[in-house]
Amino acid sequence: MAPQDRIAQVSSHLNYPQGLLAGQVAIITGAGQGVGAEAARLFANEGAKVIVADLDAQKAEGVVKAINDAAPGRAIAVVGDVTDPAYPKKVVEKAAEFGNGKIHIIVNNAGYTWDGVIHKMSDKQWNTMLAVHATAPFRLVQAAAPYFRVKDGVQRVVVNISSTSGIHGNPGQANYAAGKAAMVGLSKTIAKEWGPQFGVRANTIAFGFVQTRLTAAKEAGAFITTPEGEKIALGIPTGQLSKKSGDGEKEQYPDIPLRRPASPTEAARSILGVVSPLFSYVNGQTIMVTGGRNM
Numbered sequence: 001m002a003p004q005d006r007i008a009q010v011s012s013h014l015n016y017p018q019g020l021l022a023g024q025v026a027i028i029t030g031a032g033q034g035v036g037a038e039a040a041r042l043f044a045n046e047g048a049k050v051i052v053a054d055l056d057a058q059k060a061e062g063v064v065k066a067i068n069d070a071a072p073g074r075a076i077a078v079v080g081d082v083t084d085p086a087y088p089k090k091v092v093e094k095a096a097e098f099g100n101g102k103i104h105i106i107v108n109n110a111g112y113t114w115d116g117v118i119h120k121m122s123d124k125q126w127n128t129m130l131a132v133h134a135t136a137p138f139r140l141v142q143a144a145a146p147y148f149r150v151k152d153g154v155q156r157v158v159v160n161i162s163s164t165s166g167i168h169g170n171p172g173q174a175n176y177a178a179g180k181a182a183m184v185g186l187s188k189t190i191a192k193e194w195g196p197q198f199g200v201r202a203n204t205i206a207f208g209f210v211q212t213r214l215t216a217a218k219e220a221g222a223f224i225t226t227p228e229g230e231k232i233a234l235g236i237p238t239g240q241l242s243k244k245s246g247d248g249e250k251e252q253y254p255d256i257p258l259r260r261p262a263s264p265t266e267a268a269r270s271i272l273g274v275v276s277p278l279f280s281y282v283n284g285q286t287i288m289v290t291g292g293r294n295m
């Protein structure tokens with residue numbers, strides 16, 4: 001590690017000797033890889049106990065191992081599909097057990113795309129995206145209600161991970177956009193229902209372009225398997241990707257003022273920021289983490 005990086009690391013420890021999230025218990029869905037996995041690492045590094053909730057057992061266990069190797073006892077995996085109606089209850093039970101009866105943070109991050117133009121979109125495509133992005137986050141928050149509707153003076157936070165598609169719409173993503181838009185209303189309603197008596201904050205983060213398998217070349221062959229066993233290809237066709245990046249043109253990523261996508265770590269840092277006490281008065285907001293795209 002370069003000396004200046006080490007100094008930065010040590011000085012953050014001096015500011016917050018126990019970490020920004022010391023003593024907090026956080027559920028992060030979709031934490032087996034990508035943005036969710038980075039958030040799990042960052043949260044644990046700031047003193048939180050983390051529940052890595054993901055349908056990919058191998059990846060979830062890998063994230064947990066990496067966290068616990070650095071700081072033993074900081075993470076557990078709870079493997080399952082967020083669209084399984086029994087899963088939210090299981091996650092909450094395991095989290096409460098791991099957190100000695102407390103849960104402070106939920107990050108509804110699990111998600112993927114299943115694109116199709118409106119006139120060709122199947123009911124299955126539509127319903128699956130609403131199940132993953134709207135129904136599953138609602139069910140998890142509902143299952144965790146007994147741990148959030150408490151008056152112990154400790155901060156509790158929900159963050160729903162949305163997308164620019166949910167705010168601005170995107171051709172080929174009516175289903176994903178509708179699911180991601182639903183999160184905005186869900187966050188604001190949680191803020192209004194659980195803020196006054198319990199001090200719970202709820203915000204939405206809408207990402208633009210983050211470099212994960214969701215935005216890698218479709219030709220790389222990544223896929224997700226639905227509970228019915230259907231394989232859904234992930235990624236963006238190379239032709240569309242080079243349009244986004246402006247390959248061969250003077251300007252890279254011409255529609256992003258910062259002229260670059262976010263790394264998963266950079267995206268996850270915004271989640272850490274929102275759940276941290278530094279954001280204690282930010283509530284019911286939709287925070288655009290886009291490098292300035294779509295202003």
Ligand SMILES: NC(=O)c1ccc[n+]([C@@H]2O[C@H](COP(=O)([O-])OP(=O)(O)OC[C@H]3O[C@@H](n4cnc5c(N)ncnc54)[C@H](O)[C@@H]3O)[C@@H](O)[C@H]2O)c1
Binds near residue numbers: 111
């Ligand atoms: N990558 C981007 O540019 C971008 C942009 C806007 C929004 N987002 C959103 O950010 C979130 C994280 O995406 P990412 O880019 O890190 O993707 P990713 O594919 O790298 O990671 C997503 C994780 O969620 C898990 N997951 C997906 N569906 C699940 C389900 N039904 N049950 C349990 N786990 C499930 C996957 O196994 C995977 O580990 C998603 O909600 C995505 O829609 C991403």
